[in-house]
Amino acid sequence: MTGDEKQRMLELFDNKRADKYPRETYDVIGKRGVRRTDGYEKASGAAKYTVDVQLPGMLYGRFLTSPHPHAEIVSMDTSAAEKLPGVRCVLRYDDPELQNEESLGGHELNSVMPLPRVAYFQGEEVGAFAVADSEAIAEDALRLIKVEWKQRPFVLDVEKAQEPGAPLSNPENNPESNMDTRGIYMEGHGDVAKGFAEADKILEFKYTFGLNTWAGPERPCGVWRWNGEFAEVWVKQQRPHICKRAISTWFGGLAMNKIDVHCLYQGASFGGWSQMAWNLGGTYCAAVVAKRVNRPVKWLFNRREDFYGSNMDAGVFYIKVGAKLDGTITAVEERGVVVNQAMPVFGIAKHFLENTRVHHVHGRTEAVWVNKGPTVPTRCEQNSNCYSLDLVTNRVAEALGLDPVEVALKNDGAEGHDIDWLNERKAELGFPVTDSLRVCVEKGKAAIGWDEKRHPAGAKKLPNGKMHGLGFTWTHEWDDSAGTSEIGMYVERNDGTVTIFGCRGDGGQNAETAYCQIAADELGFRMEDVRFKHQDDAGFFTMTPDTSTNLSVNGWATRHAARMLRQKLLEAAIAPRGVTQLTSFPPAFPGKRAEELDIKDGVIFEKANPANRMTVADFVGPSGAQGPLMSPVGEPILAGKEGLDYPIRFTPPMFEHGWQVQRGTYLGVRLRFCRQAHFMEVEVDPETGEVDVIKVVTVNDVGKVINWDGCEGQAYGGAIMGVGRGRTEEVVYDQRTGIMLNGNLLNYKIPTLMDVGEVETILVESGMGYGPYGTVGIGEDVATVVPALISPAVHNAIGTWVEGFPITPDRVLKALGKA
């Protein structure tokens, strides 16, 4: 970071405190044992998901999928399908109403054909959409469709696809070669040649990562109902308001106020499905059919079809690193070729820039397209960054005979500066200064028994014949406060309870409970009196769970709304109240100033004389009845000379940015202060190549815990998913036919309760996050960082590096020279 940049950053913060208004005391924020607001619904089976929606007269729609990895439809005969009893409509690719590209989802809203004619991967939804009285009849209808396919040559392998003369995977979009020339991403600082010249040791290695996917428990689906000219839509999406934005462009333009979106609970897809470029294609086709047959239509994928979208860590990566004998890394140069990225290609050397003192860094990411499904951020887009930092730290340590923990500590820093420089910046910005990585590794080392159990690579055979290994990895925390958010909040009449509203997809992180905790503490209400209604259209954009912003963005917005509502209540409490046609009423707290009052447990009281009190319920009064706060028509008003000119109970949607956006620091100059460190103990069977994960220790400096269950759940849940991704999960295609082989939960192995040993979750609260109260995000990171951790752990066990991920038994045996 240059002096100018630093100056700019300091100016952008409007004072030197990271959080200008921290609370002095916390009541429910950070308290253990806060009951989840969604707990009973989810435990009792009452929670409704989009797939559960049943409407009177509802029909079911299924898509035809391509049996070939690359093919176009020459002709199609749907007559038999149309005649099948129970079939109500077969929509075809050549339907006049389907000839335009439409805005159908994606990371940014993409325009694509709703029902394409050409398939670029086996299993792609193309050609026809059959709608029938039941899902089974729709399936049968698809089987009766006769298609004349023209098969095209295809390519599946990342490296083969780059060769000159390779079959073109998508000649319509990339007519010259399979490389996506728009997709080159470069990043770095310093001069890597200089850095390599300074090095005592230079290492070069390559790693590959296969396709893994989200395997979300709820199938992709959606429901459309026309209520006359009004559209009612149920979306299985984590970005409902962005869906509404897309929907408003359809059919020549639908007014936003004529679209009702419902976003029920989500059988999670961890970001994945919601980022897919065609994910509203089903909803579009359902809308077209619903209009024609005048009945609601639900479309669904089957289980296998959900497997075609994958996570964007797939690819091949080449790394060159230079280091001094003491472990100081002098240069890192990386080239990655990533597969089918359906969002702008992302950097792969970012964590060296954001996270280390390494002066010379260069990263180049290129994108290649093969005949497999699209890849999107699943849990997070920063997978390759995590693998790179993990492998560089551990390979340097091994090559120099050092402890990888020491290598991490030696290189910790930011933007090419060391940790002392970073600590000065923390102080300058008003953060409490903690050496976050050091705290995390000390706790993690103690929990895993690092110093006692650590041994040279390949040196410890256990009595059971297996090889014992320990691994370590690290990176920064996810304080990605990207995006903006609006939250509404009001006090209900009659009982003075509080409703927070804002439509957002629930990914299961327990964020809604955390928002209620924030609102309760800020308002001075009881936790049980606050509810977040998040499933229905609120008419504004509430930040989605994307980019770990549940708290770092929506937390700000909730806090802001709660503080404004509280202020309004107190100001109203001292003002002359409702003037009705019959009479007017004196203030609830005559002669007092708002600052002299407080609210606790839903009671407004005078600080100097707590006996002078009134419950919020009494203060806002009953609905429909005349009373101190009511006009004859039941509207809350606060008129009068000294009164306020707005109703007290309603807070308009608050527009609030995440801190970095607010301060302009999201792009360019953001310093990462909080760290995470993870440790893993494995046993590897040298005969079978099987890796048993005995224990995982996750240590996250989350800044400040708002909701313990939420933070810990994301940490251990992420660790379990991470072990799956790093160890067993890979979507496999038959190289000869291009057909996916394991699109089901029997053959695509996600972890069971027995597959991951003990998971110990440790949270550190340094207060150094950019979110409200010093929080950072935690939804994306552990699941993204942990897969790479298996590599050093297995290396420590068997004494040799396994090149490819996931680290399956066949790859272990290959590394051991046994296969």
Next chain:
Amino acid sequence: MNMAIVEEKRTVSEQAIDLEVNGEAHRLSVQPQWTLLHVLQEKLGLTGTKEFCGEGACGACTVIMDGRPVLSCMMLAIECSGKTIETVEGIAKANHPLIEAYIKHSCMQCGFCTPGFVVTAKALLDRNPNPTVDEIKEAMVGNLCRCGTYPAHIKAIQEAAAVLKVTAPTGGARP
């Protein structure tokens, strides 16, 4: 597949079955290829029973049939006539301590798998009111959770077992 096969499939007549679900008797007309899961969800509106894998690999669709946990996606409804079935809705309605324990220990994230876990755990506690950690793991290993909630379930099941012990001092299974 040709039209003849499809039509033959469609013309097979529906059959009446009797099911007792969560203590209520139902007479239902079902097609021979319908699964029990389909009937619970679509005919009885009991959508708490979930489908994740649809092929016997995940436990999300678990119900208790005549006292034993079964995978309702793998059962044909016509084979279930005369059976007594308990779903998550019935377990919740009976205020089984598992429900509160599941909330307290935050056993759910997205929650889609949660009902299947609750039902499997209920069946375990019915036959073994005092399960060890290993017994819990063995009973629950067939239930998949993509969100990785596993560690929480063990604590919740142990807690529910402890509550049951207090409410049923003989240690016997509750009806």
